[in-house]
Amino acid sequence: MPNLIHLVRKDFLLLQRYLWLLFIYMVVFSGFVQSDGSPLYGMLPGMVLILALNADMRLPNQQFLVNLPVRRSYLVLSKYVSAFVLMLIAFVFCILLNTGANVVHGQPATFNFGQMLGIFLAQIVFMAIYIPIYYWLGLKGAQYLNVAMIIVVMIGSQLSSNLLSDEDSLQLSASISTHPVATGLLGASVGILALVVSYLISRMIFARRDL
Numbered sequence: 001m002p003n004l005i006h007l008v009r010k011d012f013l014l015l016q017r018y019l020w021l022l023f024i025y026m027v028v029f030s031g032f033v034q035s036d037g038s039p040l041y042g043m044l045p046g047m048v049l050i051l052a053l054n055a056d057m058r059l060p061n062q063q064f065l066v067n068l069p070v071r072r073s074y075l076v077l078s079k080y081v082s083a084f085v086l087m088l089i090a091f092v093f094c095i096l097l098n099t100g101a102n103v104v105h106g107q108p109a110t111f112n113f114g115q116m117l118g119i120f121l122a123q124i125v126f127m128a129i130y131i132p133i134y135y136w137l138g139l140k141g142a143q144y145l146n147v148a149m150i151i152v153v154m155i156g157s158q159l160s161s162n163l164l165s166d167e168d169s170l171q172l173s174a175s176i177s178t179h180p181v182a183t184g185l186l187g188a189s190v191g192i193l194a195l196v197v198s199y200l201i202s203r204m205i206f207a208r209r210d211l
């Protein structure tokens with residue numbers, strides 16, 4: 001466990017160099033600039049995920065890490081823990097920023113539990129798909145993957161924004177909000193299952209890699 005904590009702390013320290021970039025994204029895609037701040041929920045956590053995975057994935061760094069007295073499974077698990085915590089922090093910042101924008105613009109500071117749960121669950125599934133592909137492609141292939149994923153995040157954010165404003169989606173989120181406990185348990189179960197399967201695949205891929 002101490003090794004895992006130190007590895008997660010390393011990822012947090014490495015991400016500090018990108019704080020200025022994340023701040024720009026927060027401002028540009030927030031409700032303070034955009035008429036609809038919904039794209040921020042997809043853009044910011046998606047960028048945090050990509051940056052967290054790429055912070056120390058250069059070959060010399062990987063060769064140094066695998067030579068430490070730490071199992072490779074811990075190296076993979078630390079990436080999942082770091083990515084999840086950072087995405088959760090980014091998601092909370094999105095809520096606070098857009099809520100603040102609504103207050104400044106004279107709009108009610110409403111919070112739709114159903115919408116937020118659906119968005120965060122989609123981000124977890126995205127993370128569960130992205131990380132194994134990243135380990136599978138390696139550093140060179142991941143460079144192209146990151147470009148593709150940034151495009152997917154941008155397009156997906158806009159599509160999700162349109163879907164969230166749809167009348168049927170609003171009715172669905174309202175029905176979800178009426179049963180928050182059952183919906184939360186179901187969403188948590190789906191997210192945990194996706195992450196466990198994703199982690200097992202990533203661990204198997206990384207264990208076979210020659211570094």
